Amino acid sequence: MADFSVQDLSSSQTQSSLQASPQVVLKVSSIDKSVNKKAYKTQNNCVICNVNFAKGGPVSVQKHTCRFCYQAVCSSCSPLTAIHPSTNNLERICIPCYTRYLKEEIERENEAEKQGVISREVELRKSLNSEKMKLEEELDKVRNEQMGLKSQVLTLSSELECLNHQKINVQTSENKNDSSVPISDLLEKLREQEMENARLQKEVQTLKTSSNSRPSSSACEHCSVQ
Numbered sequence: 610m611a612d613f614s615v616q617d618l619s620s621s622q623t624q625s626s627l628q629a630s631p632q633v634v635l636k637v638s639s640i641d642k643s644v645n646k647k648a649y650k651t652q653n654n655c656v657i658c659n660v661n662f663a664k665g666g667p668v669s670v671q672k673h674t675c676r677f678c679y680q681a682v683c684s685s686c687s688p689l690t691a692i693h694p695s696t697n698n699l700e701r702i703c704i705p706c707y708t709r710y711l712k713e714e715i716e717r718e719n720e721a722e723k724q725g726v727i728s729r730e731v732e733l734r735k736s737l738n739s740e741k742m743k744l745e746e747e748l749d750k751v752r753n754e755q756m757g758l759k760s761q762v763l764t765l766s767s768e769l770e771c772l773n774h775q776k777i778n779v780q781t782s783e784n785k786n787d788s789s790v791p792i793s794d795l796l797e798k799l800r801e802q803e804m805e806n807a808r809l810q811k812e813v814q815t816l817k818t819s820s821n822s823r824p825s826s827s828a829c830e831h832c833s834v835q
Contacts, residue, residue: 635702636692637710638717640677649674652681657703676700677710 654661655670660683662672670683676693682703689707690699702710 634692634699635689635707635711635714637677637694638714639694644677644679646679648679649681654681655683655686656680657682657686657705673701675703675706677702677706 649672653663660670662670662681662683673682673684673687674680675682675687677691677700680703687701687703689702689704691702691707691710692698693700
């Protein structure tokens with residue numbers, strides 16, 4: 610027999626709120642197989658509000674059966690219907706059963722939605738990890754290219770420094786070659802050269818004179834011999 614809270618579920622406020630609110634078409638997936646399907650036959654009072662089903666007298670309450678727990682209930686405590694898993698039709702259901710199965714259905718849907726969220730999150734993480742690996746590979750390539758460029762820059766800087774040293778050496782050599790000699794030294798060298806030229810001219814003149822005088826002396830000697 611189902612355990613019902615008569616005090617809570619038989620209140621007029623709970624019943625009126627369920628009746629006033631739009632009914633959700635609840636489809637029960639399965640019911641408890643241990644339920645005694647003949648329990649209502651021996652029950653003379655509503656198991657929820659405990660109203661008596663005795664016939665006769667000024668007030669007569671009709672006896673109904675909840676098709677999900679098979680307990681005897683009054684119409685006020687079973688105002689709803691739900692799709693029965695055996696008949697696939699709308700059957701009378703008491704408020705406690707409706708509340709219970711609705712809660713189970715909500716929990717089932719929430720669990721399915723939760724699993725869907727978890728599955729999507731797992732797929733998203735896989736996708737993010739894949740993108741992360743690709744980005745890390747691209748970053749490694751960029752870093753390697755940067756290292757190569759830095760090496761090239763260092764090589765070019767070294768070559769440029771060597772060229773600058775060579776240029777400085779060439780300029781220094783040219784400056785040494787183009788450095789002006791003092792005028793006094795030039796004049797002194799010019800005097801020495803003029804003196805040397807004069808000496809050479811004098812020697813040349815002496816040689817010429819000596820060369821011209823030799824034939825005449827030979828002729829005189831020849832004449833004297835005759």
